[in-house]
Amino acid sequence: MTEYSWPDWGSDRDHGARIAAAWPDTLRKLPLGTPVTGKVIGRQRFGVFVAIDNHPDAVGLAEITAMPRCTELPHVGDRVTGHVLWHADHNHQVKIQLTEWAEHADLLLPYPDKIGQAVTGHVTKLAPIGAFVRIADCIEGLVRPERLSNVTVMERQELTVTTLGVDLERPRISLSATERR
Incomplete structure (x- = not known):
């Protein structure tokens, strides 16, 4: 396994359509400031993708722009906690600030x-x-x-x-x- 990876959706080829269809519900259930937990499902140089617990059709993204300088990106499979920082309507992503990062802010x-x-x-x-x-x-x-x-x-x-x-x-x-x- 390489250090960086995209989320692995397995055999689910309709994940993008499902996430887009669920976007209005995601916005309603995960307003700004909502605490979230989840599992890292993808890791890139710009941040990590998170499968948000209890929201199977929501994808979180914790970008490095909200990451303190002396911290490291979590790895795929790590459990993380944070809060909803923003919603990216154009790609249906819930922007997250991780608690681990907020402690160093x-x-x-x-x-x-x-x-x-x-x-x-x-x-x-x-x-x-x-x-x-x-x-x-x-x-x-x-x-x-x-x-x-x-x-x-x-x-x-x-x-x-x-x-x-x-x-x-x-x-x-x-x-x-x-x-x-």
Whole structure:
């Protein structure tokens, strides 16, 4: 078995149609904030798919956008708990924030007070959307390409950045590369 997999629906070829048909009932039974439990049935780089207990025609998705930096994705077969965070009407998915992740959500609480401050970190990953920079244990922010100030960066490089903004709901930190003098 590979580290990542899509949900295995077995011989059930009508699962998509069943989930779509049950969507109005899913919305009614699982409003925002509803506590949920379930089993991880698929694991991708962007999050995990969850078979929600007592709702056989509902599929949950816990995306990494709601995952704290120092946690790991649950594996297929793991039991998880959380609450309904959002409904994605276009693909009939119940967005979930896992309790395990919510316990770590307070890691960013001190950072709104640090907007405008410069800090030195290390580049952990380069992606088309920018450079991810670890500015503290378990805390990474994103420097978008237009905020790199024509600075060439490489992974593991030390980089001085300025905190531009903090979104506690997502949770995300926006950074800008500080020019070297």
